[in-house]
Amino acid sequence: MNDEDRRIRSLRPPLERPQRLDRPLGVVVEEERTPRGSVRSATVFLAGAECPFTCAFCDLWRHTIPGPTPPGALPAQLDVASRTLEELERGELAAREPAASRSYSAAVEQLKLYNASNFFEPRAVPDADREAILARIRRFERVVVESHPRLLGERAAWWADRLGSRLEVAIGLETVHPEALARLNKGARLDDVERAAGRLEGLGLGLRCFVLIGVPRVAAPDQVEWVRRTVEHAAALGARVTSLIPVRGGNGELERLRAEGAWRPPDLGLVEDALDAALVWDRGHEGGMTVQADPWDLERLAVCRGCASARLERLRRINRTGLPAPRIECRSCGAGSA
Numbered sequence: 218m219n220d221e222d223r224r225i226r227s228l229r230p231p232l233e234r235p236q237r238l239d240r241p242l243g244v245v246v247e248e249e250r251t252p253r254g255s256v257r258s259a260t261v262f263l264a265g266a267e268c269p270f271t272c273a274f275c276d277l278w279r280h281t282i283p284g285p286t287p288p289g290a291l292p293a294q295l296d297v298a299s300r301t302l303e304e305l306e307r308g309e310l311a312a313r314e315p316a317a318s319r320s321y322s323a324a325v326e327q328l329k330l331y332n333a334s335n336f337f338e339p340r341a342v343p344d345a346d347r348e349a350i351l352a353r354i355r356r357f358e359r360v361v362v363e364s365h366p367r368l369l370g371e372r373a374a375w376w377a378d379r380l381g382s383r384l385e386v387a388i389g390l391e392t393v394h395p396e397a398l399a400r401l402n403k404g405a406r407l408d409d410v411e412r413a414a415g416r417l418e419g420l421g422l423g424l425r426c427f428v429l430i431g432v433p434r435v436a437a438p439d440q441v442e443w444v445r446r447t448v449e450h451a452a453a454l455g456a457r458v459t460s461l462i463p464v465r466g467g468n469g470e471l472e473r474l475r476a477e478g479a480w481r482p483p484d485l486g487l488v489e490d491a492l493d494a495a496l497v498w499d500r501g502h503e504g505g506m507t508v509q510a511d512p513w514d515l516e517r518l519a520v521c522r523g524c525a526s527a528r529l530e531r532l533r534r535i536n537r538t539g540l541p542a543p544r545i546e547c548r549s550c551g552a553g554s555a
Contacts, residue, residue: 331363
């Protein structure tokens, strides 16, 4: 850990440690639009080790633990997640069909394993658990995991050998703004991401990218343009899906940057502008990539009671369809007005 890492971590509030490590932090099921059409996707938020990198914008460390993930914890969490998925499916079948027809079918096609760290790091995912995890996830048509671009070594190859093209790796591209990216303390440059994309291609694995909305040290009038440029670069790297993620405050460092005038928290309007701009680019280029706004916690960006629900539903509809939609106009807050 370098001096910058220690400085950023010194500003953080205490960890909100998970009370138990034998169950996941959460399970979410949703329809996700991909280049091959809409798929039923489950996201399992795994509890485990904190990421060794110290990105200036990160808030994922809140629900991690400071030491290594204990062996056996992740398989146990996946067992709980599997039961949760089965209960959800049974509930949906019960709503559609008579009780006699409530036989469970594995309706979820895609599984995302997000552990707020790096799937290919042994502190986060113990090697001793790999076979047990594999046995629990191999039935899915696609499995998505997350990783820092510099951690795609032998462990990534091990998973590639066993899951092949069904495995997709989500990497934080963040922004192609040269100065802003260099000062995110991410521990990766743009060429690291480019090499990671080439490594994944060589392993026969899919790539998806995370792109930030509200990047520190990018001027407010330029935010949307740099999102568009970053989305364009993600497509050039071969990303199948690119998710736009608003930068969320609360880690101390962002509040320091805000006080200096180097960061402004993104609002719902900026998310709408960024998605609309990315969608215009996406629809004008044939490349097999879909762009979506990450729906996680968007509600807290919607401050106007008069239009919040309608604007959030518009974003969800665009995510589902990939089609543009008229902006919601609101007299109370001025949303949608030119």
